[in-house]
Every structure is written in structure tokens, then in C-alpha cells.
Amino acid sequence: MHEQASYEITTPHPWSPPPATAARPVILPADVPPGVDWVTLPNGVRTLAYTHPAPAQPIPLTAPQPIPAWAKTTALLAPTVGVGIGAAGIGLSYAAPGLIAMSHALWSAAALVVAAVIAVPVLIRTARRAVTGSSSGVGGSTTHITQNITATGLFGRANGTINNH
Structure with missing residues (x-):
């Protein structure tokens, strides 16, 4: 059916330092990656190994501060203002x-005032011509006024005459 693979069991050889004649690589401190540092093993050998970062200093806890009065007031006032704005809407x-309807009425009143400002002087002028023209019977009379003003010099006194014809 199914054959099982066989594995050879070996015993590990104890670690021994490399011979002194072997060339050891030189690693500069700039070439060491972060999280790796030089460590000394119990048998006195110095080697590179992964290190754990130093634990961060705990943040000292401070006593809880009381909430300022302005923050309490604002927190209590916010819903009230919101409800007021909603009610206004x-x-x-x-x-x-x-x-x-009131805005239409105001526009109508404004139009009436403008019409009155224009129409009243026209009606008064028309009524005055009708009264003046009908009293003479000939179509009305015209009056000519002539005015002559003379002055001598820049700051001289002005003299004038008015003639009614």
C-alpha cells in the first residue's frame, strides 16, 4: 500500500570555535542592522545577536483634573441651542x-407709493392748466419775466433789473 519514508537520526556535534587560522570577517558598527548588538556568551565568546529593545519608560499617571466650568456650560448649552434652532425652523x-403674502403686500404698497409720487404732480399740473386756461377764456395768458444782471470786475457788486411784460 503505502510505504513510509525512513529518516536517519543523527546526534549533533558540540560547537567548537573556528580555527585561529581561518579569516574572520570584519563588521563595522555602521553595518550592524537595528535590533542586533554585540553580546558576550557564557563561554567568553563575543558575537552578534538579536537583542530586545529597552522597555519604554511608563508614562507617569497624573491625578484627574476637574472639568472646567466653561466646558460644562458649553456641554449643557449645546442641546438647548440646537433645539431652539430646530423650533425656529x-x-x-x-x-x-x-x-x-406679506412680502407681496409690501411690494404692492411700494408700487402704490411710487405711482403716487409720479402721478400726483402730473395730476396737479393738469388741474392747474385747466383752471388757468378756463379763467381767461382765450386759452390762457403767459407772463414774460426778463432779468438783467451786470457786475464789473471779479469782486464787483452785481446790479440787476427785473422786467414784467
Whole structure:
């Protein structure tokens, strides 16, 4: 069926330092990667080995500080302001039709004022011509006023005459 592979069991040889005649590689400190350092083994041999970093100093715990009064006030005030803004929005949504009607009424009133400012002087001028023209019976009379002003020099006194014809 199925054959099992056989393995040869060997015993490890004890470690022995290399002979003195063998060339040992020279490693500069700059070539040593992080996390590796020179260590001395119990038998006195110095070699490179992985080292564990020094444990970080624990952060000293400080006593809990009380919460400032302004932070408490702000925390309590935030929901109140939010609810107030929400209520104002709901109120404006209910008042929107009335506000629209009032804005139309204000525009109509402004248009009426502008029309009155333009129309009233025109009506007064028309009424005055009708009254002045009908009293003479000939279509109205015109008055000519002539004014002559004379002055001598830059700062001289001005003299004038007015003639009614």
C-alpha cells in the first residue's frame, strides 16, 4: 500500500570555535542592522545577536483634573441651542405662507407709493392748466419775466433789473 519514508537520526556535534587560522570577517558598527548588538556568551565568546529593545519608560499617571466650568456650560448649552434652532425652523416653515403674502403686500404698497409720487404732480399740473386756461377764456395768458444782471470786475457788486411784460 503505502510505504513510509525512513529518516536517519543523527546526534549533533558540540560547537567548537573556528580555527585561529581561518579569516574572520570584519563588521563595522555602521553595518550592524537595528535590533542586533554585540553580546558576550557564557563561554567568553563575543558575537552578534538579536537583542530586545529597552522597555519604554511608563508614562507617569497624573491625578484627574476637574472639568472646567466653561466646558460644562458649553456641554449643557449645546442641546438647548440646537433645539431652539430646530423650533425656529419649524416655526418659519409654518409661517412661510403668511410671510410670502406679506412680502407681496409690501411690494404692492411700494408700487402704490411710487405711482403716487409720479402721478400726483402730473395730476396737479393738469388741474392747474385747466383752471388757468378756463379763467381767461382765450386759452390762457403767459407772463414774460426778463432779468438783467451786470457786475464789473471779479469782486464787483452785481446790479440787476427785473422786467414784467
